[in-house]
Amino acid sequence: MIPLSHYLLVSAILFCIGTTGVFLRRNVITILLSIEIMLNAVNLSFVAFGRQMGTVDGQIIVFFVMTVAAAEAAVGLALVIGLFRHRESLNPDAFTSLKW
Amino acid sequence: MPETLVFYLLSGLAIVASALVIGQRNPMYSVLMLIASFGALAGLYIQLDAPFVAVAQIIIYAGAIMVLFLFVVMLLNAPTEDGADWDKAHPLQLPAVTRLGSMLAVLLVIQLAWALMEAADINGPVAGQTGAAAVSSVRQLGRTLFTDYVFAFEATSVLILVAMVGAVMLARREGERS
Amino acid sequence: MEIRTLVQLGIIGLTFFMLINASAVLVLAERKIMGFMQQRFGPYLVGPHGLLQPLADIIKLLMKEELRPKGADKWLFTLAPVLSITAAFAAFATVPWGAETTFFGLLEQPVKLGIADLNVGVLVVFAITSMGVYGIVLAGWSSNSKYSLFGGLRASAQMISYELSYATALAAVILLSGSLSLREVVDAQAGTWFGFIPRWYLFLQPVGFLIYMVAGVAETNRAPFDFPEAEQELVAGYNTEYSSVRFALFPQAEYINMTTMSAVAADLYLGGWHGPFLPPEYGWIWFLLKVGAILFTYIWVRWTLPRYRYDQLMRFGWKWLFPAAVINLIATAGLVLYFNA
């Protein structure tokens, strides 16, 4: 049998990967993807914990996370398209005009 | 034993795929790798007696969200990101900043590891106390979702609606009507 | 290795074999029917009445040279057809096509005709079919040609748009049967009303069935929704640049998808293998008949209706089909609530 700790470890690793991606990549789309990775890492630990406690709550939280992810993807991608129309680039550092 | 083997295979696949998502510059490949990682995660969910979540993972993430990403990547004809020379001057590229960042990253990893150490009774088998039936029944899932979490559910629906409208408004060109 | 496992393997092999043949048969059938609808014979040279035509086609395709355009993405260009055919086959995995049988006492425990029986079977079918789009999209993108690219774009948008209506129609049926397992859905349709009307969900879900069919046509990229490969606009859409075996895989995947769609429709709406006059052991005959009828409808529709414009497709999908599906779902839920309470 696989102990809970293994699942948590996997989820932790995935989360770190996602975080790294957010910081290292210079492409908005990839950054969004990295955020998806982080979300999924969290989902995994939710499901694992839920299984551990024998309740379905964990899975339900996962559904909510998925919904939020879907919304986030829709808006985020719409933003990406809009940005790409203005500056012919996807580099987040190209969109720094919104400051003091 | 097969179960453990499957677990290691799937989690390995998930980790490698995720690493590749951020490991190369072509967003197309990133998307595909992410899909692969999602597939592996779905497998893990099945191992955790959550078949419904697994299927939802495939349908929603792989089937819808990722297609959306793919669509956008193709629509913008995915320029592979411009090289590092662009932002030599960027403040975030200053050595001090990068050093601080890497230090923080190491710190986070340590903290996560520590947290895993701290957490109690996580070394027992995950499917220990309760039978699979308790968590795998879709009926049970639905009942809980529509009783205990009904408010959250409704709120989420509103969220979706808002997101939809927002996406439509954002994505259409200026001066374009309907 | 006891006999039961052997039988199971046999069933799997049989299903696989049937699916492969289905594509071949459908090619022929399509051409024949098209011929008749256009006042001509269709293929009739190869074999009696041109029955061996599919064979000839396959041989021809295998003999062709494999081309890969310059600047195409090596891996994805190869991966794409494999993906689509795999998805096509995998989708059928949870579709039951016959009642439980002991093969006339050959087994002491009855086996279920069908590969796997998951308690979320419907969703699995849905999930895997929704994966099918990747093959097309990747083919479109990887072959580095504007026609293919547009084909892929259209495919992805079309898929996302019509999956909604498709899933919503499914949900209504699931509400009625109260189960996500296809086999239970089918068994819920056994028997008749008043002794002569079969208890098919077709009669409880006429709107749902229509929506399912339309969405199914769109999902399988068949005319009048065959935008990814609209000959008149994009040379051949996503598979413009393909040739030989890789090319062959796409139409095959398309035909298998059709078959899966029809099989699921037969299970969900037409009572699967339940039907009069035949003992349950022979229920699969009913199943084949129903699937055949639906497939015929597919082909019929294709050669009857002209192709829409793309904006019309989107407007129809979002402004008519999806609302209709949602209303249908709500109405069904209300009725179920009313009659169960």
Next chain:
Amino acid sequence: MNRALVLIPLFPLLGFLVNVSFGRRLSKVVSGGLASAAMVASCAVAAMAVWQLSGMPVASRAIEQTVYTWISSGDLLIDLTLRVDPLSAVMILVITGIGALIHIYSTAYMHDENDSEFARYFSYLNLFAAFMLVLVLGASFPVMFVGWEGVGLCSYLLIGFWYKKKSATDAGKKAFIVNRIGDYAFILGMLLLFAQFGTLDFQQLATSISGLSPEVGAVGVLSLASLLLFVGATGKSAQIPLHVWLPDAMEGPTPVSALIHAATMVTAGVYMIGRNAVLFSHAPEALAVVAVVGALTALMAGTIGLVQNDIKRVLAYSTVSQLGYMFLAMGVGAFGAGIFHLYTHAFFKALLFLGSGAVIHALHGQQDIRHMGGLKRDLPVTYWTFLIGALAIAGVPFLSGFFSKDEILYETFHQGHVLLWVVGALTSLLTAVYMFRLVFLTFHGERAVAPAEASEETSAHHASSHEGSHSTTHLHDAPPAMAFALIVLALGSILAGYVGVPHALGGHNQLATWLAPSFEAPGAAIGAGAGAVVGEAAAGAEALELTLMAVSSLIALAGIGLAAFVWLKRRAIAQAMADAYPGLHRLLLNKYYVDELYDTAIVQPIRIGSQEALWRRFDVGVIDAAVNGTGSVVAAGADVLRRLQTGSVRAYAGSMFVGVVVVLGYYLWR
């Protein structure tokens, strides 16, 4: 029936809702008809209710309906309860009956308004009726207070109906503010009673009060409460010192003056005192105050009425003085008599107002009686009905006014308040005089067309937005709808009195006996209280009563004769008298300078105080400064903080990252 009680106020309310929501789109016929229909319907229901009530045993004559629990907090539990007892029975009949008539009249009178104005008018009118009915049906102070405030609101809205006319809006505001003063006292009295007795339901109050001994010669809680309530009554019923709003209220459309400012609303105060008869009769000192104030008001208003020249103002002052009469009756403990007069007065005063309305309508807004005269020929219906009204109010024998007024005077005398009786008699003389001055100046003699009439007319014309191009020579009499109302009311003012024929004239004064239980604590022995004094004492005092009747009839006739002599024969005399006593004349003409007094004593100080101290100093100096200060502080802070917004997504992400690390670290270190 006790289920359908709520319908009585509900019908007009529905009418209001419909008219206020869709009135803009409805044609005049529909909206007006709807409103009138609502009133008729509720009138029918009221009649049924009263019929059922009369069938009940005398001891327990009350129909109750608890609509729902309105307020429930701590030991304060207020149900929205409606109750019909003999007293409120009379009231609802008067309100719905006369209200319906006036609605019908208005359909003709307001016909020159455009559709939306028309609908607005009727929606207000219906709303008023609804609130008035709530007022009289309410079984407890709070419910009554809702109606009390509601009718105040409606009267404000209707006085200022022609809101384009500044005088109208001013009058509306004046009415509202003056009423506020009274309402404030009313609330205080209400709370005092609640603090004392822990309940606000009328019956329970009456029961618990009747247990106490009357506060003779002492001013205790009961007297205090009574006085406070009475102040409220003076506000609503235009008694000294809060009478000033009623004459100005004549800026509103005439039917409104008839319904609200003569027949129903202004009598609310009288009704309220009758409703709390037990309370008041336990506070004789307060009662004395009531009586004196009533008498004084009657006299003062009568004197003012002598010299006014605006037809509606004369009627307004006569209303004030008649109300004074009612309060006089209440004050001497003759509650039955007071309500009786209220009831008859509703008829003939409504009649008079509608008549004057007909005149004004005929003259396209001309209201100055000096420019009238000789209308007898052109407006026969109006003339005769108006005449009947005048006779009735003057107290000519065997018309309704005669019975009620005489009962009051008799009661006053009989209770031993001779002085008050003298005042009352004097007032009735004045009443006769000014009423017939009005009649003669308006309808008899020659039509005195003022030189400036044309211009005046057009101005008044536009002000009251009357359409139509009638020549001043040919006038048209009241149109059918108006005539109908006039005639019905005329019959009413003749016959209404006969429900209260005193025993002295061989009648049985049914009204008094009918009302008696309402002035008792529930279950008390009938005939022990003020209301039934008539019934008992009459036997002994018939002789006295007859003589008094003779006297007052003589007074009335004398007044009419005097008026006839002066204004038919020798108009010069009036002028001569005015010149003889210019001071007195001016004093009366300016209504004893009460308005001016209030203005200098109260309004100006408040205005100056608030302008100088509150606005210039406090508002600008303190509040605005605080607000602006906050703003500038925030701005200054933002100037510093906004530097953090680099606009670089990854910088933001980095800050989040730092936050995560810190928080996680904190939880781990613990």
